[in-house]
Amino acid sequence: MTTSAKRAPVRIGVVGLGRLGKRHAMNIAYRVPGAVLAAACSPVDEERTWAREALPEPRIYEEYEALLADRDIDAVWLVTPSSLHAEQIVAALRAGKHVFCEKPLSLDVAECERVLAVAREYPHLQATIGFMRRFDPSYVDAYEKMAAGAIGRPFMIRSQTTDKNDPEGFFVRFAPTSGGIFLDCTVHDIDVARWFFGNARATRVYATGTIALHEGLRECGDVDNGVAVVEFEGGRLAVFYASRTMAHGNDTHSEVIGTAGALAIGHYPRANRVDIYDADGIRNECTPTFFERFEEAFLREAQAFVESVRQRRQKAQVQAGGANLPHDDAQIGATLADALEATRIGRALREALASGQPIAL
Amino acid sequence: MTTSAKRAPVRIGVVGLGRLGKRHAMNIAYRVPGAVLAAACSPVDEERTWAREALPEPRIYEEYEALLADRDIDAVWLVTPSSLHAEQIVAALRAGKHVFCEKPLSLDVAECERVLAVAREYPHLQATIGFMRRFDPSYVDAYEKMAAGAIGRPFMIRSQTTDKNDPEGFFVRFAPTSGGIFLDCTVHDIDVARWFFGNARATRVYATGTIALHEGLRECGDVDNGVAVVEFEGGRLAVFYASRTMAHGNDTHSEVIGTAGALAIGHYPRANRVDIYDADGIRNECTPTFFERFEEAFLREAQAFVESVRQRRQKAQVQAGGANLPHDDAQIGATLADALEATRIGRALREALASGQPIAL
Amino acid sequence: MTTSAKRAPVRIGVVGLGRLGKRHAMNIAYRVPGAVLAAACSPVDEERTWAREALPEPRIYEEYEALLADRDIDAVWLVTPSSLHAEQIVAALRAGKHVFCEKPLSLDVAECERVLAVAREYPHLQATIGFMRRFDPSYVDAYEKMAAGAIGRPFMIRSQTTDKNDPEGFFVRFAPTSGGIFLDCTVHDIDVARWFFGNARATRVYATGTIALHEGLRECGDVDNGVAVVEFEGGRLAVFYASRTMAHGNDTHSEVIGTAGALAIGHYPRANRVDIYDADGIRNECTPTFFERFEEAFLREAQAFVESVRQRRQKAQVQAGGANLPHDDAQIGATLADALEATRIGRALREALASGQPIAL
Amino acid sequence: MTTSAKRAPVRIGVVGLGRLGKRHAMNIAYRVPGAVLAAACSPVDEERTWAREALPEPRIYEEYEALLADRDIDAVWLVTPSSLHAEQIVAALRAGKHVFCEKPLSLDVAECERVLAVAREYPHLQATIGFMRRFDPSYVDAYEKMAAGAIGRPFMIRSQTTDKNDPEGFFVRFAPTSGGIFLDCTVHDIDVARWFFGNARATRVYATGTIALHEGLRECGDVDNGVAVVEFEGGRLAVFYASRTMAHGNDTHSEVIGTAGALAIGHYPRANRVDIYDADGIRNECTPTFFERFEEAFLREAQAFVESVRQRRQKAQVQAGGANLPHDDAQIGATLADALEATRIGRALREALASGQPIAL
Known part of the structure; x- marks a missing residue:
């Protein structure tokens, strides 16, 4: 800096x-x-x-x-x-x-x-x-540990995006244009899996789901709780869960499992470092929404974007000189190509949900 | 007593x-x-x-x-x-x-x-x-809380049975007769789901898996890490994970998610109440095998069986008298019919793994 | 066996x-x-x-x-x-x-x-x-890790015995003969400190306390929350806390701190392996009383006593033969001498509480 | 804003x-x-x-x-x-x-x-x-819960400031001018206690300590691990622990215990939301220093200071108009008077450590 x-x-x-x-x-x-x-x-x-x-x-x-x-x-x-x-x-x-x-x-x-x-x-x-999530300090720490070999060869991702239930069902009105639960929520988990699996290609997907609370979703073929399985090349697997109906808060977590260990990110979605002891036991309040959970990630994302633009400028200025600039490509987040792949997988999940059949990619 | x-x-x-x-x-x-x-x-x-x-x-x-x-x-x-x-x-x-x-x-x-x-x-x-598991104090406590309405209507189970990797691969030699990972390991999770879902019937299953370490499983069509999705009547879902290759120990845990909350059983498989603080951070040792994890469950299972036999005798003796005996049917564990259903679902998962297709039941 | x-x-x-x-x-x-x-x-x-x-x-x-x-x-x-x-x-x-x-x-x-x-x-x-506590599996595990050198040289113990508040104040009626909070409750922590410190002699103690809820204790000079500091030879320290007024349950825990790490036993007094997720966050119920917390310890204590008696008999029978019997002296719990020392320290704490002055031993 | x-x-x-x-x-x-x-x-x-x-x-x-x-x-x-x-x-x-x-x-x-x-x-x-710490989000959350009555009447604080051991012993060279462990480290815990106890006056203190690793402290009468007990008016108690020799990181935590519950802040000093599963069990890395632990607090402290200065200006500008400005006095951190009291208590602890006697204030 x-x-x-x-x-x-x-x-x-x-x-x-x-x-x-x-x-x-x-x-x-x-x-x-x-x-x-x-x-x-x-x-x-x-x-x-x-x-x-x-x-x-x-x-x-x-x-x-x-x-x-x-x-x-x-x-x-x-x-x-x-x-x-x-x-x-x-x-x-x-x-x-x-x-x-x-x-x-x-x-x-x-x-x-x-x-x-x-x-x-x-x-x-x-x-x-x-x-x-590519800028969340805990996701980044886990990624770096994995990349350094801490868990051997990673072969499985489990990841979820679950939101506190909104009794007013705002997202129900939003459902016809949201693309459904997999394109709206699971797309983050898909991106995490692709990132941790080094951009491996997905080969086959399966999905199912249920409506726990929000019957209004039925007419647009959506669910409020969905489960997905994605197979990637090289025998790698991902299992995703998305929910709109959690009671305790936004509970986003991911695990990457390897041949020599595993890393979990955000297993308990505690809001802060406070433990509450009372007649009901010991409890933690949870991150209410993704804003609180990813506040730092949003900030670092913006900082990385700006830093990247400035480095591009600097490179442009010194292009003739061949100066040895730090290259930051790993730090600038999801590219358009990453987003394309996430949409491709998310759409296949939507199709699997509708058809009840696995979809080859 | x-x-x-x-x-x-x-x-x-x-x-x-x-x-x-x-x-x-x-x-x-x-x-x-x-x-x-x-x-x-x-x-x-x-x-x-x-x-x-x-x-x-x-x-x-x-x-x-x-x-x-x-x-x-x-x-x-x-x-x-x-x-x-x-x-x-x-x-x-x-x-x-x-x-x-x-x-x-x-x-x-x-x-x-x-x-x-x-x-x-x-x-x-x-x-x-x-x-x-039907006798494990934590599973029983969660079941009773669920039955008392603590989490609203339960609609989703996530459950896993994962074992510490055995570098000698004993289970590989056992694979040809074990029925494969779903019939050997996941069958416990199937039984948990049926128990918590009040014996709901499974309607459709899907499964996939990978070999992370034990190539010897390939010839009998088995995997060392498997994932399964089971749909039950009434819009209920279960997601299962089984692994033979964990680094940290036997990590058996289950979650039941309802419309007003969720219950997790065994989320962190800590071996006991000791926290170890050292230069690597703070850590817990884990239950190495299912013996340590379910020691108390095995004991209570035996106690319940014996108590049940004694109550049957007592009933037989007083049959004419119409005495009001405590009936303990809910406490005597899995019946032959439960075991039949677990096998039926486990076999369907095996078929799904082999065919790559969902199997209707 | x-x-x-x-x-x-x-x-x-x-x-x-x-x-x-x-x-x-x-x-x-x-x-x-x-x-x-x-x-x-x-x-x-x-x-x-x-x-x-x-x-x-x-x-x-x-x-x-x-x-x-x-x-x-x-x-x-x-x-x-x-x-x-x-x-x-x-x-x-x-x-x-x-x-x-x-x-x-x-x-x-x-x-x-x-x-x-x-x-x-x-x-x-x-x-x-x-x-x-000398038979509680977690205390024993921590002791063995410490004895094996896992935390370097242990120099500090923190230990507490706290009970869920009894609104009826049974212990208030019992106070005149209980010896006060340090002799009644802290005596367990004193024994833990002596055990982990290898029977080191206490040299000086200080204590204070307060009445949070149970005014009836005042007339016999007792408190419902007490704090004690005990210095042991060799520059070792212990800090104890005892309470009769916890809201969440029996919360007995101990820490031993060494030059290369620390071990905590029972830091969170969770009753079992269940996590409860609801609108209040994520919580664990706690061990309500010492019965639930130390159920296994009471059992192992009895088993060890019986085994010790049987080994004494066996030794007596083979005394002439000089047979190599397993010696289990470390496993038979607190001796009368241990109990004497615990009382000696507990009485000094009571005296310190009454006088407001440190007491040399 | x-x-x-x-x-x-x-x-x-x-x-x-x-x-x-x-x-x-x-x-x-x-x-x-x-x-x-x-x-x-x-x-x-x-x-x-x-x-x-x-x-x-x-x-x-x-x-x-x-x-x-x-x-x-x-x-x-x-x-x-x-x-x-x-x-x-x-x-x-x-x-x-x-x-x-x-x-x-x-x-x-x-x-x-x-x-x-x-x-x-x-x-x-x-x-x-x-x-x-007055600006750390977790401390603030706990303070607000306490102030709202969540734990009844608070009567006890336990608080610690412990640093990862610095094998080079920088602080040893700093010891002659640092004021000793209580004025250098515990002063933060003293301020927490005064804050949570509503500026109650301390009435008596006691302290002891030991040198676990850094013998160089002996000549200036300092210790690398210290324990302190402070009595406040109204039967309130505080117990403090300070250490320079932790293996696992900066472990700053505090508890406030009341008649209807307790709040703990920072009980486990995990560095982030990552859990590491490997052959040693499940572990969390810890905050290495107070910088990482209190990064957000330092920022909010600066933001609050600036906001306070701006509000003072605004007040000055509208002084004649009697406008109803938000008053933020509770949010601007420790005053000079707070710092004086912290020093007063810290010096008494130093004197108690040196004399082995409780010191009345």
């Missing part, structure tokens, strides 16, 4: 200021060295008002196109509805902006592939999809 | 004195009120010698038939090779003995059904298959 | 059949190989009635002297009021009986010394005071 | 850029909304060079007096040797600067009192001593 702090800052425009967008904006504004929150864009009045008050002097845009036209913006940060991601990424790249986009890239495999094709035309631009 | 201790003891003959057989024999001999270890039977010289020295004055038999002919024996306790279970149970019943038999009843569904048919002729005889 | 099971049993008379006495009697009757529960003695009608029904054919005595006169009794097992222990032990030894006695030996140091003087006349008789 | 971000920033000069000073500087520079790292001061060349490279355009000073003369600096942030704290705070106040100072205020009670006397002349200036 020492030297980077002296370099020109990366000027970022955040697009979409819903609950998660606000968090990204605050991180970029106040906690990412080398970043300037230069602009904020939202079609929603309330969100623009918030931006004026909470953020440090950003230019405020109502339209995405106007923001893209702003020559002072180096990068866009998309926290918009999933259905807009693909076209907004393409537009950003064509406007010469680096781009960070919340997951998913797209729920449609062909659309993902079109975005990749465009991105290949702009190799000097950073394009990252927000699979934030 | 107060009154039962005065009643005539149950005279038991243990058959098979391998490692597990010796443990059963010691429990019956010294730790089960109301039981008398009256006889021990083994074709192995060393085992009979052990019985003479370690057990309190049992009659020693080399042949099972001779033990069955002993009029002083009330019950037989079978800890013999799986392939003998069915015929030995039938012979015991025909000889008028109550019978406890280690799992499995049989690896063959039709054979299981034949034993059930015979047993129906002897309704006054107790016949129990040794799914010992 | 193999060979011992063939030797003549130890015939035991249990004296005192209150709540703890009943447990000891049931263990001896049904779970200790080589023991026969030959007699039971109580001045209380209800307790003798219980003995007739629950125990296997014991002779029933109302008077201790009558039991001592019974030539068929090899050993007495005293679970009587503390004030009777010293004279009952002496009488047992003079009657030629081995003796197990619940703690404390006596609240009076001089009286402890008189019992030791008598016991020296009967070196062939086993005399054990019931500091059951 | 919304409105505060629009107000004029607080311009801070950090003084002292050792390991902890660098961390504070980076927090202020990049992670505290509303703060500007305006200046950095150090007599050490290397540290000033670091400041030039790592920090965003601060003015660099070699001498503290020069920084105080800088009219653009609103507040100073002292991370200097303890012996300088008192005079530097006084000089800052006299120069009209708000001041944050790392603990301790001073090792000398009279000197603490002199600083308080000066501070009383500048009531409009914020003066905070860095007891960062």
Whole structure:
């Protein structure tokens, strides 16, 4: 960080200021060295008002196109509805902006592939999809231990994404466009498995599920609890679980099992370091949502993105000199290609759920 | 226990004195009120010698038939090779003995059904298959909490049976007759799921697996790590994991998830209450094998069997009087019918593993 | 256990059949190989009635002297009021009986010394005071790890004995004769410290305390929460905590800290292996009383006592032959000398509490 | 945070850029909304060079007096040797600067009192001593639960500060000026106890200790493991433990025990959410130093200080209007008076250690 702090800052425009967008904006504004929150864009009045008050002097845009036209913006940060991601990424790249986009890239495999094709035309631009677990300190620690051989050869992943039940069932209304539980939730676990398995290709998937509480999901073929099995090349396996109906909180955890040991990340989703002793026993409160669980990951993700953009610039400047720059490719999170593969597997799971049959990839 | 201790003891003959057989024999001999270890039977010289020295004055038999002919024996306790279970149970019943038999009843569904048919002729005889988790204090506590409504409606079970890797691969030599990992290991998890789901019928299963270390399993179509998904009527799901290759010990745990909470049994397989603080951090040693994990369960299983036989006698004596006896049917463990269903599901998993297709039941 | 099971049993008379006495009697009757529960003695009608029904054919005595006169009794097992222990032990030894006695030996140091003087006349008789933690599997495991050098040189013990609050304050009525919180509760922690510190001598003690809930203790100078610091020779320290007012259960734990690591025993007093997930978080129920926490320790204590008596007999029989018998001195629990030292330290703590000054020993 | 971000920033000069000073500087520079790292001061060349490279355009000073003369600096942030704290705070106040100072205020009670006397002349200036646990999210959560009545009436605190052993014994060289283990380490636990006990007055203290590894401490009367008991008015007790010799890491934890429950903070000092399963069992790595343990606390401490300064300004601006501003006095950390009391208790512990006698306060 020492030297980077002296370099020109990366000027970022955040697009979409819903609950998660606000968090990204605050991180970029106040906690990412080398970043300037230069602009904020939202079609929603309330969100623009918030931006004026909470953020440090950003230019405020109502339209995405106007923001893209702003020559002072180096990068866009998309926290918009999933259905807009693909076209907004393409537009950003064509406007010469680096781009960070919340997951998913797209729920449609062909659309993902079109975005990749465009991105290949702009190799000097950073394009990252927000699979934030790749920046969570515990996931990173486990990954590094695994990579250093601590558990022998890893051959199995178990991973889950489960949310505290929302009695109002917000996600039920969201279900017709969410892509279903596997594309909406399990996609994070899919990305974890691919990351830990070194981008191994998935070969076959199976899925099933049930509706525990939210009958409203039935009409769009979705479930509120889903189970998936994914086989990867090389005899590697992954088992995923996703739930919308947990009583205790957001309980995201993963395990990687190897021939000489295993690593578990987040086995008990305790909210903090407090133990409560009372007449009911000893208990821990749990992380209520993924915001609390991955607060640090969201921040590090933003820091890594900004650092990566600055290193790209530095490389560009010294390209003739052949200087030995630190290469940080392992640290910049999920690529568009990673996002494409996650969507491909997630769609196959959706198909397996609907058909009751395993799907070969 | 107060009154039962005065009643005539149950005279038991243990058959098979391998490692597990010796443990059963010691429990019956010294730790089960109301039981008398009256006889021990083994074709192995060393085992009979052990019985003479370690057990309190049992009659020693080399042949099972001779033990069955002993009029002083009330019950037989079978800890013999799986392939003998069915015929030995039938012979015991025909000889008028109550019978406890280690799992499995049989690896063959039709054979299981034949034993059930015979047993129906002897309704006054107790016949129990040794799914010992039904007697583990933690499993029982979780079951009772669930039954009392603590977690709402249970709709999902996750359960695993994993063993510390045996570098000598004893189980590889045993593989051709073990029935494979699902019939040998997962059968316990199947029984847990059926027990917690109130004997719900399984409707469809899927399975896959991999060989992490023991290539010798390949020729008999077995794996050393297997994953299974079982759907039960009423939208209930179970996910099972079995492994022969854990580094840290026997790690048997189960979770039951309901609409208002969840219960986990044995999440961390710590061996005891000791935490070790050293330069590597803080650690717990783990239960090395299922013996240590289920020591108490094996004992309570034996106590419950003996108590059940004594209550049957008492009922028989007072049958005319219509006395109000405590009925303990929920406490006597897995019936022959439970064992049949476990085998039926286990065989379907084996078929699913071989075919790569879900199997309807 | 193999060979011992063939030797003549130890015939035991249990004296005192209150709540703890009943447990000891049931263990001896049904779970200790080589023991026969030959007699039971109580001045209380209800307790003798219980003995007739629950125990296997014991002779029933109302008077201790009558039991001592019974030539068929090899050993007495005293679970009587503390004030009777010293004279009952002496009488047992003079009657030629081995003796197990619940703690404390006596609240009076001089009286402890008189019992030791008598016991020296009967070196062939086993005399054990019931500091059951010495038989708890977790304490034993930690002790063995420490003895094997796992934590370097141990120099500090922290240990606590805390009970779930009894709103009816039974112990308040018991306070005038209990000796106070340090002699009643902390005495177990004192014994743990002495055991782990290899019988090091205590040199100075300090204590303080408070009344959190039970004002009735004030008139006898007692507290319901007490803290003690004990210095041992060689620069070793112990810190103790005792409480009568815990909300969550019996929380007995100990730590031994060394120059290369530490060991904690019972840090979380979870009742079993069940985790409960609900809207309040994740919790464990706790061991409600010391009975549940030390159930296994009480049993192993009895087994060790019986085994020790049998080995003493065997030694006596082969004394001329010089046979190489296993010596089990480390396994037979707290001696009368250990109990004397525990009382000596406990009394000093009581004096420190009363005076507000450290007491040199 | 919304409105505060629009107000004029607080311009801070950090003084002292050792390991902890660098961390504070980076927090202020990049992670505290509303703060500007305006200046950095150090007599050490290397540290000033670091400041030039790592920090965003601060003015660099070699001498503290020069920084105080800088009219653009609103507040100073002292991370200097303890012996300088008192005079530097006084000089800052006299120069009209708000001041944050790392603990301790001073090792000398009279000197603490002199600083308080000066501070009383500048009531409009914020003066905070860095007891960062008051900002740790887990400590804050426990405090709030206690304050809300979750554990009834709190009557006992147990708290410890233990460091991973430094085989090179840096702190031994530091011992002659550190004030000894209680003033250097336990002072944090003292502050926790006073905070949780609502600033109750300590009435009597006792202490003892031992040298486990670092014999070099003996000549200055210090120990590497110390134990302290502090009695507070109202029958409240605290027990403290400090160690320099832990094998597993920095293990800082605290418990507050009440009449209806207890709260523990940091019982297991796990470094993150990773569990490691291998042939040694299941383990967690631990926080190596207080930096990792209290990283978030240091940040929130700085954020709270800055927010407090801004609110003071706002109050000053609206003083005539009587506007209803949020008052945040409970959130701005330890005052000079808190630091004085911590020193008073710490010195009494030192005296108790030296004399072997309890010390009345």
